[in-house]
Each structure stands twice: as C-alpha cells, then as structure tokens.
Amino acid sequence: MATGVPISELCEEVTCSICLEFFRDPVTVDNCGHSFCRVCLTQSWGEMGAEASCPQCRGAAQTGNLRPNWLLANIVEKVERLNHLEKSVGEEKRAEGKGTVCEKHQESLKLFCQEDQVLICVVCDRSKEHKHHEVIPLEEAFQEYKDKFHTYLEILAKEKETIVACKADTEKESQHLLEQTESEKQKMAAGFRQLHRFLEEKEQILLAQMEKLIQEIAREKDEHLARLSKELASLESLTLEMEEKVQQPASELLQDVRSPLQRCEENIEERFENPVALPLELKWRIQDICDLNCFLEVVMKQFQDTLVSGLQLQEANVTLDPDTAHPHLILSEDCTSVREGDEAQDLPDNPERFDQFAAVLGCKGFTSGRHFWEVTVGCEGGWAVGVSRKSVRRKGAIEFSPEEGIWAVEKWLGGYNAFIGPHYEPLILSGELRRIRVYLNYHVGRVAFFDVDTAAPLYIFSGASFSGETLFPFFWVHLKAQLDLSP
Numbered sequence: 001m002a003t004g005v006p007i008s009e010l011c012e013e014v015t016c017s018i019c020l021e022f023f024r025d026p027v028t029v030d031n032c033g034h035s036f037c038r039v040c041l042t043q044s045w046g047e048m049g050a051e052a053s054c055p056q057c058r059g060a061a062q063t064g065n066l067r068p069n070w071l072l073a074n075i076v077e078k079v080e081r082l083n084h085l086e087k088s089v090g091e092e093k094r095a096e097g098k099g100t101v102c103e104k105h106q107e108s109l110k111l112f113c114q115e116d117q118v119l120i121c122v123v124c125d126r127s128k129e130h131k132h133h134e135v136i137p138l139e140e141a142f143q144e145y146k147d148k149f150h151t152y153l154e155i156l157a158k159e160k161e162t163i164v165a166c167k168a169d170t171e172k173e174s175q176h177l178l179e180q181t182e183s184e185k186q187k188m189a190a191g192f193r194q195l196h197r198f199l200e201e202k203e204q205i206l207l208a209q210m211e212k213l214i215q216e217i218a219r220e221k222d223e224h225l226a227r228l229s230k231e232l233a234s235l236e237s238l239t240l241e242m243e244e245k246v247q248q249p250a251s252e253l254l255q256d257v258r259s260p261l262q263r264c265e266e267n268i269e270e271r272f273e274n275p276v277a278l279p280l281e282l283k284w285r286i287q288d289i290c291d292l293n294c295f296l297e298v299v300m301k302q303f304q305d306t307l308v309s310g311l312q313l314q315e316a317n318v319t320l321d322p323d324t325a326h327p328h329l330i331l332s333e334d335c336t337s338v339r340e341g342d343e344a345q346d347l348p349d350n351p352e353r354f355d356q357f358a359a360v361l362g363c364k365g366f367t368s369g370r371h372f373w374e375v376t377v378g379c380e381g382g383w384a385v386g387v388s389r390k391s392v393r394r395k396g397a398i399e400f401s402p403e404e405g406i407w408a409v410e411k412w413l414g415g416y417n418a419f420i421g422p423h424y425e426p427l428i429l430s431g432e433l434r435r436i437r438v439y440l441n442y443h444v445g446r447v448a449f450f451d452v453d454t455a456a457p458l459y460i461f462s463g464a465s466f467s468g469e470t471l472f473p474f475f476w477v478h479l480k481a482q483l484d485l486s487p
Contacts, residue, residue, distance in 0.1 A: 112141030142250035174221035339482035362473030381481030384410035388474040418459040
C-alpha cells in the first residue's frame, strides 16, 4: 500500500487531546469546531462548573449543543486498521530478519558449517575459523537436519509404543502372579490342615512369608509402573520438543541442532534392556511355593525337615570334577569353566571319567532338597547342561535322556532342544541364550531350566523318580564351546 502521509501523522490527527487515545464517540464543539471524545468532554465540563469552555482553545461553549462527528468516527476506524496492519507487517519483517544476518560481518547467513553446526556468512566461510571446515548451503543443511529430526521422531514414536506395551504387559503379568500366589496360598492352607501341631506352626510362618511376597509383588509392580511412566513422560516431552523443532523455519531450526539431537541420542542409549520383566526372584519364589505344594502331596513324612528352611531356595556352589572330565576337556584352575581343546590330554582312564562324549560332572551331588545353579553358555559350538544320576554310564556311547539318567537341555546345530529320548523337543526362544538357571527339586522329581535374562521357563521335567540316588550337575561341550559357572 502506497501513501504520502505516514501512519503516525494520521494517528495524531485522530487522537483526543484530553485522553490522548483514539477518538471514541467523537463530538464537535459548535463555537470553535474542535472535537473530543464525548465522555472526555462531558467529564471535563463537569469539573469546570457552570462556565463551560473548549478544553483546547478555551473558547466559550454551550454544553447542550454537541454534534456527533460521524465522519471523524469513520476515519478513526480506518486509521486503527491501518495502524494494526503496519504493526503486523513490521513484526513479520523483524521475525524474518532475526538471525539471518551475521552479527560480525552484517552479511546474510546463507551457509552452514558442518563441523561447528552453526550458520555462517560468505565472509565467515573464508575466515581462518571456518577455512578448513565442511560448509554446505543453508537449504541443503535445512533438509538434511529436518530429515534427521523426522528419523528421531520415528524412533521416539516406536520407543513410546514399546513402553506403552510394557506397561500393559506389566499389569497383566503382575496380576497373573498375584492370582497364582493367591491360589497357591489356598492350596497350601488346605495341606497344612492335614498335619500335626508342628506343621501348624510352620503353616503360619509360610503363610506370613507368602503374604509378604504378595506385598512385594504389588510393590514391585507399582515401582515398575512408576519407572515406565517416568520414561514415557520423558519420551513425550522429547517428542514434543522434536515436533516443535521440525516446525521451525530453517534459520531457527539450525541455530541449535546439537543440543536436542544429543539429548535424544542419550535418551535412546539409556533405554533399559528389559522393562517388562519383574524381579526374577519373585517368580522363582512362586515356583518354590508350587513345588512345596507338590512336596506336601508326594512326601508327607519328609515334610517336617524340608520346612525348616521355609521358602529359602539354596544356591549350589557348583565346581567341576576333573576326575570325570573327558580328556579333550580343558578346565579352568578353579574348576568353574570348561571348554573343548584341540587334542586329548594324557589323563588316567579311571572309572569315573567319560571316554567318548566330552562330558564332565559337578563335584557335589544332591540327595534331597531344592537347589539351583546358573551357567553362562557361549554362542559357538554345541553344549548341554542339566543333571545326571551318579550311576550314569561313563564309558562308550550314551544317550542324553531321562531313561539314561540325564535330564538336560542342549544347543546343537544352531537350535535349542530338550532331551526327552528317543527324540528331542525343540525349545521356543526369541533370541540367543546367554545364561541358564538349572533348578532341582529332588523330593518332587522336578528339573527345570530358565532363561536368566527373561525368567522365562525353557523346559521342565516333572514327576521323575530319583529313587534316593545321588544327582550331579551335568555338562557337555562340543566344537570349541565353553561353559562358565562363575557368578
């Protein structure tokens, strides 16, 4: 819009000399022709008393003869519109010009330094500060970093979906654990009613422990959900920041790209690996409760000695027995790890030693109770871990099956299986196993295997009859595999 008169001069012409604001309901004094806001003029005359005069020229005026100035009112309205439009255009120009001119050289910021990640001008590009830096046009940098922000937004969205799913899984899993614990609590109460006064005392102790376990499960659930909610809130905040960032014009988006990208990278790197799983000890303690109920049904006479330890599950300190190791096996000095060597060692062929399969037993055997130990398994070769009878054959070919006296799981040819003889049963896993927990409940004839990382059961042998025979931890390695029993 072109005009010969500045808007500021027009604003002065339509300003009331009393309130110094734009005229509101302007009226004109007849004698002199000066105009004022109706309210301003009547208030001014009210202060003067009986003798009214024009506030501007001090000429005499008649208070009852005020004419509305409609033309001036229309002009005021149009000037207000022009004034508002001029302010809006000025603000837009200032916003567009902000950050687009180099403060040092007063040149347009049309380049972007990749190394320093800042906007620079052509003079900056030739300076010593950026002489050897990689510099690209502003438009190219804008598109590149905008694409990066979009990529991180997609990652954040997936992270958000994962945590939301984790919250739902945690709710479902904790509820299942509570129901299972409550169910086992009722079964145990029924079993205790069949016992004498000694067992009634132990009943109260165990029920109190189970009640505490229920409280621990509920507490762990609340704490876990709180952590997930915190992570979700953090992701939502970062997502909002990223969304706002990608909506900014190039000059603003590229002014501070390092800080939000670094926070996003750190946030993604710090994601916890397994947010769904509740503490493994809670699940194993519930498994103990189930086994204890089975024990009540199967071995009532031996129940008194077993209850002394309550719900405590004994961790076995397993070491390897060199006298049973196949000549190709190499044991560590502390007998806590084993691997297959290239050549057979010159070892005595004693009756306890395996001579055909590269197997070895643990030093300590078990004749009662509940025990567990953990084994770190490698990704290479083949291996098997489990338990075996003391009477298992050591010479010649043997079959890794319960009929042979071995309860074990294996990795062979890239797959995982349970030995059930004469066939194998494949194990369904979501990834590579890293550490296995072997669980033995001698009295109820149970040998179970769990993935330590997820607490998921791998396979459970139930109803075995050990007939009072000693059971030993069993290990087999092949093709350069290695097993480790250290914590």
